[in-house]
Amino acid sequence: MLAANREFLTTRQLSAGSAKKPVGALVIGGDYQGLGIARSLGRRNVPVCVIDDEISIARFSRYTTHAIKVPSLREEKQAADIILDLGHRLDLKGWVVYPTRDETVAALSRYRPALAEFFRLPTPAWETVKWVWDKRNTYRLANELGLATPATWYARSTGELPDVTASPPFAIKPAIKEHFIYTTKAKAWRADSHAELRELFGRAAxxxxxxxxxxxxxxxxxxxxxxAYCAFFKDGQAIGSMVVRRRRQHPPEFGRASTYVETIDIPVLETMSERFLRAINYYGLVELEYKLDPRDGKYKLLDVNARTWGYHSLGSGAGVDFPYLLFADLLGYPVKPCRGRAGVNWVRLVTDAPTAALEILRGRQDFWAYFRSLRRAGIESVFSSEDPLPAIVELGLIPYLAIKRGF
Structure with a gap:
């Protein structure tokens, strides 16, 4: 029964679509982020097709109708061609497309005209996406809008680094993060001296x-x-939104992904984020990441993700089902404004537990405080009693994920 559900439309979907084939969702990327989308929509009997260029867990969900392994999705033109070809072969005309990685956002945005003729494509045009794809653009616009950002320097060579007169430590980060992450398996590098800064800058360059x-x-x-501020944003306002504290992340200093997140109420982050999104005429799902600087008390914008984010399934527990809000809006269904309630917690145990264990051994995390936080966590990123197979499979994939992504 489970295998049949992954390969074919369910009986209910077929009967509902007897007069007209039901519209479904094409989810690009099948890790826990894509799994959350499949569950959100599948619970409403929306057919879901998951495609990925890696071995991933969403294909094992009872809510996934089709699961397709494809060649690499990292090169933009190739990814757009694969998506469009797959749409024609599986007859996915009019389906809603959900990217889960930045390079896919770029592919959908740059080749939007051709893709939008076949799919319902929420990813905005490049005139909008360029402001979040490249952090140089993000920080320039944020500063023009009066939003605080970390002090940042750009150098064309190690010879220009003496212009960085501030005191260490520094972070060496990419302007376009996917290029750096796939090469180094790191989000950023730390330099604790100017000599180390020169060395690491040279390696990154x-x-x-x-x-x-x-x-x-x-x-x-x-x-x-x-x-972080998370939203489904349309016509200059948030239809659905929530603000969170990303309490723990993996790795601890330069987190590639959050491991423990809680909803919180910080109105100033809503105001700041919506100012930025209005300035770029944004539509769709989005996450804006901030760090509170204890030296001046300012929330400083770090990153903007023009797609779903890893912990988006926290939204449904807090009263904001982000994937379905987008789906309903693109199909013309009425959607009511909603705002995530504070005090809901989400955990990704497979990365949170080992990261916390190391922090406890280093004396940077209290064991009992950690244990109490787990008791408060009402949502686990992968495990679900109604859909248990993805969690079981993920445990077996840990060595693969460690090699492929640095986990």
């Missing part, structure tokens, strides 16, 4: 080119200083 390397002040604090 050799990997992605000096023009994509940023030197940034390292704002003090751990995940407890990390916040």
């Amino acid at each position: 050799a990997q992605v080119g000096p023009e994509e390397v940023m030197v940034q002040e390292l704002i003090p604090g751990d995940g407890r200083q990390q916040f």
Whole structure:
């Protein structure tokens, strides 16, 4: 029964679509983020097709109708061609497309005209996406809008680094993060001296080119200083939104992904984020990441993700089902404005537990405080009693994920 549900439309979907084939969702990326989308829509009997260029867990969900392994999705033109070809072969005309990675956002945006003729495509045009794809654009616009950002320096070579006169530590980060992450399996590198800064800048420049390397002040604090604003944004306002504290992340200092997140109420982050999104005429799902600087008390914008984010399934527990809001709007169904309630917690145990164990051993995390936080966590990223197979499969995939992504 489970296998049949992954390969064919369910009986209810077929009967509902006897007069007209039901519209479904094409989810690009099948890790826990894509799994959350499949569950959100599948619970409403929306057919879901998951495609990925990696071995992923969403294909094992009872809510996934089709699961397709494809060649690499990292190159934009190739990804757009694969998506469009798959749409024609599986007859997915009019389906809603959900990207889960930044390079897919870029592919959908740059080749939007051709893709939008076949799919319902929420990803905005490049005139909008360019402001979030490249952090140089993001920070420039944020500063023009009066939003605080970390002090950032750009150098065309190691010879220009003496212009960085601030005191360490520094973060060496990419302007276009996917290029750097796939090469290094890291989100950023830490430099504790100017000599180390020169060395790491040279290594980063050799990997992605000096023009994509940023030197940034390292704002003090751990995940407890990390916040985010999440929304389904349309016509200059949030239809659905929530604000969160990204309390723990993996790795602890430069987190590639959040591991423990709680909803919280910080109105100023809503105001700041919506100012930015209105300025770029944004539509769709989005996450804006901030860090609270204890030195001046300012929330400083770090990143903007023009797609679903890893912990988006926290939204449904807080009263904001982000994937379905987008789906309903694109199909012309009425959607009511909603705002996530504070005090709901989400955890990704497969990365949170080992990260916390190391922090406890290093004396940076209290064991009992950690245990109490787990008791408060009402939502686990993958495990679900109604859909248990993805969690079982993920445990077996840990070695693969560690090699493929650095986990």
